[in-house]
Amino acid sequence: MSGEIRIIPVRGIPEIRPGDDLAALTAAALQAGGLELADGDVVVVAQKAFSKAGGHLVKLAEVTPSALASSFAELYAKDARQVEVVLREARRIVRMERGVLIVETRHGLVCANAGVDASNIEGEGAVSLLPPEPDADCEKLRSALSAAAGGVRLAVVMSDTFGRPWREGQTNIAIGVAGMDPMRSYVGQVDPYGYELRVTSLCAADELAAAAELVMGKTDAVPVAIVRGYPFTNGDQGARAIVRPPERDLFR
């Protein structure tokens, strides 16, 4: 039906290791699956794939916990070295209580444990970090995938799973964006009756990340999904444009 959107899982991407070429692995998996990237596709890739390929990993054995990390860890039966890594990734502590550590990362993302994660990593005693330059990573991948697909117009979204205040459960959001404006603006638009719309700016990138997660799962090896049929607007604002500036943030 016209206007329909498809969310297509890209299966067959092997375990990713530091130095791997994500574009090449994705292209190979697409080919093996009989898929071709099409003009206007949004390629959503899980943050963990970028973290691994980029080698953004820390060996816990090489971490000496600070006093702050040690006391918090002791209180809540956590690994002090892991808490230390979280504190090092933070530029602001948002909540540090009841065993929960929510921080603002250097990117301006507010999330539990600064996105530091021990799961889904081959080998022992390492944790992954959020990639330091998610938008640049997305642009590099977008450029390579587009070139390999004959220059088609693409967007790339790096997604990660975050919790949120007041609501249970987690959802995927966009922590990196290339090739599209992450927002869809309705500023100044009116409804059929002439009233200005209440909603002025939709975060399309976050919605694309959430949609893609529906086919990704957390134990299946599906780190990449194509969202096909969404008419995104070209742009290079990146996911950094989604981060609310402090002066406009009522929750600081």
Place this chain on the structure above:
Amino acid sequence: MSGEIRIIPVRGIPEIRPGDDLAALTAAALQAGGLELADGDVVVVAQKAFSKAGGHLVKLAEVTPSALASSFAELYAKDARQVEVVLREARRIVRMERGVLIVETRHGLVCANAGVDASNIEGEGAVSLLPPEPDADCEKLRSALSAAAGGVRLAVVMSDTFGRPWREGQTNIAIGVAGMDPMRSYVGQVDPYGYELRVTSLCAADELAAAAELVMGKTDAVPVAIVRGYPFTNGDQGARAIVRPPERDLFR
């Protein structure tokens, strides 16, 4: 491709008026569009459709603003009657500053203006309220749509557009759910290396709402979308299960 998900807009639903039968309007639009509901479909419906059909509207001319509403309105050049309606829909004020009014509604939803909205309503001087019983509304619609479609297994999600702390733009989330567990639990599951997963509970209902919004838009008359191919788990927890209990909420 196996595992693919489709997001299908349901066009042709006319302007909704109080007393309208949402199930009948949806069924007629499906038929006119050559669509049939299939087993396992998730039907996502915009909150505004339920608000209108249920007559959850207030005529501003009948509202006398309180002193609190009047002073806030005067400070920020707002309609005092509209501010009054918002305050009446709130069970807690979360932020009331810099012209922004974020409250917790009686459902436990935290949102700007308690979801009270002047746009997309036929006629003058009325505002719509969030439906008081979103889960019940969803179940009633689910039951009717399923019966009309030969008893197929369906879920219904009522979606609305909310802002969020720390991030610009708004996204759609689920404020009502019927027929499915709103969460997808990974508690106790391990990754391929034997580690417990960091993500323990995915809010699938919110992700379905976000995905559906990609085909809905805000000025087009597409209040209903089908998300086809997502393997939801049966359940009757409702969207009330997504509301975090106060004792677990670090942002209170």
